[in-house]
Amino acid sequence: LAIVAFVILGLRGLTVDRLSRFQTVVLLSGVTLAVAVIVKDQLKFAFGRPWPETWMRNNTSFIRDGLYGFYPFHGGGGYASFPSGHTTMICTVMTVLWICYPRFRPLYALCMAAVAIGLVGANFHFLSDVIAGAFLGISAGWLGVSLWEMGERQVRPQASSDTTDDPCRMG
Numbered sequence: 001l002a003i004v005a006f007v008i009l010g011l012r013g014l015t016v017d018r019l020s021r022f023q024t025v026v027l028l029s030g031v032t033l034a035v036a037v038i039v040k041d042q043l044k045f046a047f048g049r050p051w052p053e054t055w056m057r058n059n060t061s062f063i064r065d066g067l068y069g070f071y072p073f074h075g076g077g078g079y080a081s082f083p084s085g086h087t088t089m090i091c092t093v094m095t096v097l098w099i100c101y102p103r104f105r106p107l108y109a110l111c112m113a114a115v116a117i118g119l120v121g122a123n124f125h126f127l128s129d130v131i132a133g134a135f136l137g138i139s140a141g142w143l144g145v146s147l148w149e150m151g152e153r154q155v156r157p158q159a160s161s162d163t164t165d166d167p168c169r170m171g
Contacts, residue, residue: 005030021100024148024155029096032144036092036137040085043136048074049082053123063123084125084133090115091137092144099145100155 009019009027019027048071054061059078062068071079094108116134119125125133148155 003030021155025096025100028100028144028148028155029093029141032096032140033089033092035144036088036140037085039140040083040088040133040136043083043132044080044085045075046072047082048072048079049126049129050079051081051124052126055124062126081125082129082132083136084119084129086115086119087112087125087130087133088137088140091134092141095138095141096145099142100157102157 005026009023009030012019012023049069050065050067050071051059051061052063054064057077060067061078070082091112094112098105098108112134116130119130120127145155
C-alpha cells in the first residue's frame with residue numbers, strides 16, 4: 001500500500017500544482033518509513049544481535065542458546081534483533097502524524113506503547129531493541145517533516161483555531 005500511495009501521490013504531485021495537506025502527510029509518512037526501514041536493515045546487520053527467544057527457522061536466541069550480546073556484521077536472520085523493526089515502523093509513521101495532527105497524540109502514543117509492550121512482553125525483543133527502534137523511528141519521522149518544511153512547504157497545523165479543527169485542511 002505504501003508503494004501504491006507513493007506512486008499515485010508522486011504522479012499527482014507532478015500533474016497538479018500542489019498536494020493537499022493530507023496527501024502530503026501520507027506521502028511524507030511513506031517516504032520516511034521507506035528510509036527508516038532501509039537504515040534499520042543496515043543497523044541490524046551492523047549490530048548482529050541474537051533474539052531473546054527462538055521463534056522461527058531454528059534461529060539462535062538467548063533463551064535456547066544462551067547467546068547474549070552483539071556480534072557485529074555476523075549476518076543472517078538469527079542475528080537481527082537490534083533495532084526492532086516493528087517499533088521503528090510504528091514510531092516513524094506515528095511521529096509524522098504526531099507532528100502534523102497533534103490533536104490525536106494520545107492515540108499515537110497508545111499505538112506506539114502497544115507495539116513496544118507487546119514485543120517485549122512476548123519475548124520477541126529485548127527492551128533495548130525496542131528503545132533503539134523507537135529512537136530510529138522517531139528520528140526518521142521528525143527528520144522527514146523537518147526536511148520537508150525546509151523547502152517552505154508547511155505541513156504542521158497553523159496557530160489559528162480553524163485550521164486545527166479540520167485535520168485535512170491546508171494550513
